[in-house]
Amino acid sequence: IASKENVEAETDALHVIAQKADGALRDSLSLFDQMVSFGGNKLTYKDVINNLNILDHDYYFRITDEILAANTSAVFLTLNEILSNGFDAHNFINGLASHFRDLLVCKDEITLTLLEVSPNVREKYKVQSLHCSAPWLLTVLDLANKADVQYKMAKNQRLLIELYLLKMCASVNGGQETEPAKKKIELAINPAPAAKASPAPAPSVPV
Numbered sequence: 416i417a418s419k420e421n422v423e424a425e426t427d428a429l430h431v432i433a434q435k436a437d438g439a440l441r442d443s444l445s446l447f448d449q450m451v452s453f454g455g456n457k458l459t460y461k462d463v464i465n466n467l468n469i470l471d472h473d474y475y476f477r478i479t480d481e482i483l484a485a486n487t488s489a490v491f492l493t494l495n496e497i498l499s500n501g502f503d504a505h506n507f508i509n510g511l512a513s514h515f516r517d518l519l520v521c522k523d524e525i526t527l528t529l530l531e532v533s534p535n536v537r538e539k540y541k542v543q544s545l546h547c548s549a550p551w552l553l554t555v556l557d558l559a560n561k562a563d564v565q566y567k568m569a570k571n572q573r574l575l576i577e578l579y580l581l582k583m584c585a586s587v588n589g590g591q592e593t594e595p596a597k598k599k600i601e602l603a604i605n606p607a608p609a610a611k612a613s614p615a616p617a618p619s620v621p622v
Contacts, residue, residue, distance in 0.1 A: 416444070417429070417458065420456075422456050422457075423457045425458060425460050426533045427535065428450070428458045428459055430533050430536075431469060432447055433531075449466070470502050470506070470507060470510055474493065475510060475511055477493060478511065479514065479515075483547070483587060484587075485587045487584050494576065494577065504566075505567075508559055512556060518540060518547050518552055522549050522552075551586065551587070555583045558579050558583055558586070559579070561579065562575060562576060562579040
């Protein structure tokens with residue numbers, strides 16, 4: 416349709432429209448018309464996500480890398496940037512859960528066809544999935560799901576999301592301290608006994 420209407424459309428932009436319409440052709444065409452009315456005959460990915468108020472998938476790739484590095488400071492700063500741009504924390508955590516699901520799908524060539532993204536984005540998923548074990552992805556998916564369930568009941572919703580992001584960071588090492596950290600803690604609790612001073616040799620007495 417884009418070709419017929421002489422609209423130059425990026426593949427990623429069309430994928431976003433299809434996803435937003437949840438596979439409904441009529442809704443997809445309606446959104447397509449709206450986007451063309453906004454952007455003219457050139458439909459870009461950036462314009463579409465801005466007009467539809469959709470969080471750029473690069474944020475999910477970025478925060479996943481930060482979680483994998485257990486870089487809690489970077490995770491908090493990225494979350495703050497997302498919220499400062501006007502995005503809802505509830506939509507963010509649901510989007511992150513979908514991102515983890517897509518990474519899990521990428522772990523097996525058989526299920527790779529279930530990933531409904533452009534070839535360019537699919538390649539990004541394949542690369543990042545190499546750094547994620549399937550058990551870890553199941554763990555963070557469960558954490559994201561719990562955050563979703565508890566979100567509406569939480570009085571401090573931002574704190575709830577931050578707490579679950581911290582748990583995700585902790586899960587990278589199975590919730591356990593790394594070996595260097597363990598040694599530091601053990602030394603702090605049980606400091607090594609001070610070495611006993613060797614007795615001074617008795618002075619030699621001349622015969």
